[in-house]
Every structure is written in C-alpha cells, then in structure tokens.
Amino acid sequence: MERMRTREEQPAGPTPTPTSTPTPAAPLPPPRWAVRAAQLITLLALPTGLWRLAMVCGFPSGYTAVGFVPFDTPGAKLWMLTLTVASELLALLSLGLVRPWGETVPRRIPVIGGRPVRPLAAVVPAAAGALALTALWAAMPLWWTYPHPDMTPLGRLLVGVIYQPLVLWGPLLGAVTLSYYRRTNGSRTAHTNTPCPANAATASEPMATVVAPGHGP
Secondary structure: OOOOOOOEEOOOOOOOOOOEEEEEOOOOOOOHHHHHHHHHHHHHOHHHHHHHHHHHOOOOOOEOHHHHHHHOOHHHHHHHHHHHHHHHHHHHHHHHHOOHHHOEOOOOOOOOOOOEOOHHHHHHHHHHHHHHHHHHHOOHHHHHHOOOOOEOHHHHHHHHHHHHHHHHHHHHHHHHHHHHHHHHOOOOEEEEEOOOOHHHHHHOOOEEOOOOOOOOO
16 A cells, blocks of 8 residues: 655755845934024125125225225225125035035036035034134124224124124034034934745745655655
C-alpha cells in the first residue's frame, strides 16, 4: 500500500525584513511671527534710505548750509546712493529665512538652481550680520545726548527719529535666524518602510513535500 507523507520544511535563509531608506523631508513652515519679523526688517532701513536719497538730490535734509557741504559732492552722493541700495538689499535678504527660496535655490539660478540650501550656508552669515547690526546700532538711542553742531535743531530731531528703528534690525534678524535654524536643522530625512519582496512573504510559510513510495524516512 502506497503511503504519502508530508513534512514541514523551514526556509533555507533568514526571512527578509522591511528595509528603511532615507528620503528628504520638507522643513516645517515658518511661524507667523518670524514671517512678520522678516517683513518688518525690510521696512526698517527705508526711512534712512529715503533721507539719504533726498541728500543725493541736493536737499540739506536737516543739515545747516555749512554742515551740508561735505555731502554735496559727487563722491559723497555716490557713497550715499550705494549705501542706501546695499542696506535695502541686505534687509530684503532676510525674507529668504522665511521663504522657499531660502531653502531651495531658485531654478532660474545657473548651475546651482534647484539644489537645497545648506542650513549653515544661510545661518552663519545671517547670525554674523545680526551680531554686527546689533553692535553697530546699540548706541543709537543715545543720539540726542551728543552735540550735532552741523545740524539744525529740527534736523537733529528728525535724524534721531528715523534712525531709531535700525536698533531693532539686529535682534529681529537674530530671532528669525534662530527660527530658520530650528526648522531646517536636525533630522532632514524621514524613514519610510519599503514593501517586502513578493517572494519574501511566501518564503516563511510551511512547504508541503510529497514523498514518493519507497523513499520515505
């Protein structure tokens, strides 16, 4: 009489396990206060910029006739114009800490367009700028305690008022920079499980083997 036996066999190798692969994770969106602070920074340099542009156009802007003479030269006007444009451009760069182009280089930029921005490439210059601006304008609240013989009383008051907002530039930039660092630093990868191979699920299941007559154990 023929007999058929079945026996269970274990898989020859270890059971494959799901693997994890790092995939880029988008940084968190900037908090609302950071967006507002970055937008405010772009306005801080505007009053002093308009004041210098008025002097470029030949208006004394609070200086006496004698006091305005050093500013009424081509070299001085070029310097004031350059300083105004550079200050406003630096203020506008603060928006990069809360906008997508501060995290990924715009594609219209040759060679590096579309690449992610390294956090430290933005954080280090921004933090250095925040420290420099804080130190530069720290004494501005004391403007009225110093004599200004080259200015009229009204001009002295006007210049003191329009320069006071610059005191906030450094601290605001520092706060926005810290927010950017916290969002973009840390873990920039997320691990996702890859599906198991199709044969991995069946490899661990018992296999039934038919033993031919006369070949049983």
